[in-house]
Amino acid sequence: MTQQGERWTTDQVLALAPDASSRTAGSRLGRAGPWSGVGSSDNEGTVWGLCKGSGSRPYQTAVDIAGASGPAYKCGCPSLKVPCKHVIGLLLLWTVGEGAVPGGRAPDWVTQWVAGRRERAERKRTAGASGSAAGPGASEAARRRAEQRAERITGGATELEQRLTDLLRGGLAGADQAGYGLWEETAARMVDAxxxxxxxxxxxxxxxxxxxxxxxxxxxxxxxxxxLLDQGWLRREQLPDGLAATVRSRVGLTASAAGPPVRDHWLVLAQYDTADARLTTRRTWLYGAETDRAVLLLSYGAAGRAPEPALPVGLTLEAEVSAYPGAGQQRAALGRRFAPPAPAEIRPRGVTTTQAAARYGEALRDDPWLESVPVTLDRVVPVPDGDSWQLADADGDTALPLLPAADNRSGLWLLVALSGGAPLKVFGECGHRGFTPLTAWPIGPGPAVPLR
Structure with missing residues (x-):
């Protein structure tokens, strides 16, 4: 962390901001003027500084770059945003290099905060391990609870089958006259189940x-x-183990990441949040340089609160991940990390648009309810297609329709500008409606460019 080349880029720091106003405010603080006592520690993986605020005492601001679950932040300001503008400003100052944020020994308030965080994380990990080794009484109680829940789900699936039968018997043309209330009532019944x-x-x-x-x-x-999902649940005992695990996951039964830990250098391909009135969901795609596979990290936060981890696109983690059960399952859990995130020149291996469509078709055999698969397209060019756009193979005559998020039109224009008519490498999600671009790289040298 004491070398300029190992520090994050400006784009990677700004990608951490929870909203546009935080990016703007943080950018104003990314200069030396409001800061004092700044420094960074290569050994501890920390950055710190004191930022002048509206009060008489400056805000103590620190970042644990090497946190076990991703970067962690501390700031004395009253903001509820994570990270706040002071953290963004400090990291932007850190990207400038040694002249702006020199290496050194962390002050006591930083080392105490980092030590406390890591001690709590270790206690949580130990408690989880001891909990998994609970006695036979606890195991029997858990088994009974699982059986009772399975019975409730079976009752809900049976009721849902009858409602679908009634719908089809009455004809789909009249479904719009029933109104949304009927569906919400049915959904509430499934929640009860x-x-x-x-x-x-x-x-x-x-x-x-x-x-x-x-x-x-x-x-x-x-x-x-x-x-199909209803019938899969009702006949789950007749399914192969992998498909049965997928059905359990699709109906809403949670499972732990039971796969063996896989250590690799994991490139952060993309990270984005989706939110509703109750929950914010963060999707993070990682690519293993040695295993040549993409995995998905899912994390959740209360509405209005950004989930963790926050991993800037383009950084690489040397870490272990463990897969969740299920046929064709891409979701994994991030485990032990062996080094702080660092920039790298790793890029995922790409395929053609034809191969991408075939990959999605093959994945549907393991999971018929799969909306999309992670795909990196090699040498594609964004071209207009009437009122929409598509990604066309630069060396062929096939293309995929482009589906930028409705709230992210700027990502499309960034992709078009980055290409300028030249081929790109593009990572995204490929499904039955088309391809959603998330990150792009120029064919020549250059960093990853997040599109969302």
Whole structure:
């Protein structure tokens, strides 16, 4: 951390900001004027400083770059945003190099904070390990609870099958007249049955009627997938182990990451949040340089609060990840980390647009409810296609329709500007509706550019 080349880039720091106003305010603080007592420690993986605020005492601001679950932040300001503008400003100052933030020994208030964090993390890890070795009485109680929940889910799935039958018997054309209330009532019944996955799909079903031209076809497709999931649950004992685990996950049963830890240098491919009125979900895609595989980290936070970890795109982690059970499962849990995140020249191996579509088709055999798969496209060019855009193979005659997020139109223009008509390497999610770009690289040298 004492060398300029090992520090994060400005884009990687700004990617941590929870919103646009934090990026703007943090950028104003990314200069030496408001700061004193700044420094960084290569051994401890920390950055710190004192920022002049509105009060008589400056805010103590610090970042634990080497935190076990990603960067962690401390600031004495009253802001509820994580990270706050002072943390953003400090990290921007740190990106400048030794002249702005020199290496040195961390002050006591920093070392005490870091030691406390890591001690709590170790206690939590130890408690989890001891909890998994609970006695036979606890195991028997857990087994009974699991059986009772499975019975409730079975009752909910059986009721849902009857409602789907009634819907199809009455005809899809009249589904828009029933209103959303009927679907919300059905979803509430699935929540009562502790089948949160079924409830989510029912709510999605309720949004299809009258959603635009061709909605009866889309409704029939969603009904078929929901029926397939119902039948998968009701006949789960007859399914292969991997597919049965996928069905359990899809109906809403949680499982721990039981796969063996895989150590690798993991490149942060993309990270973005989605939110509703109750929950913020963070999706982080990692690529293993040695294993040549992409894995997904999911984390959650209360509405309005950013989840952890916050991992800037383009950094590499030497760490272990463990896979969750399920056929074709891409989700994994981040485990032990062996070094702080650091910039690297790693890029994922790419495929053509034809190979990307085939990869999604193959993945559906293991998980018919899969919306998309992670794919890196090699040598593609964004080109207009009527009112929309597509990614066309620079060396072929095939293309994928481009589906930028409705709230992220700027990502599309950034992708087009980065290309300038030249081929790019683009990572994103490929599904039945097309390709959602998340990160791009120029063909020549250059850093990863987040598109979301």
């Amino acid at each position: 502790q089948a949160s996955g079924l409830a989510s799909r029912v709510r999605e079903l309720g949004a299809v009627p009258s959603s635009g031209p061709g909605w009866p076809v889309r409704l029939l497709e969603e009904c078929a997938l929901l029926h």
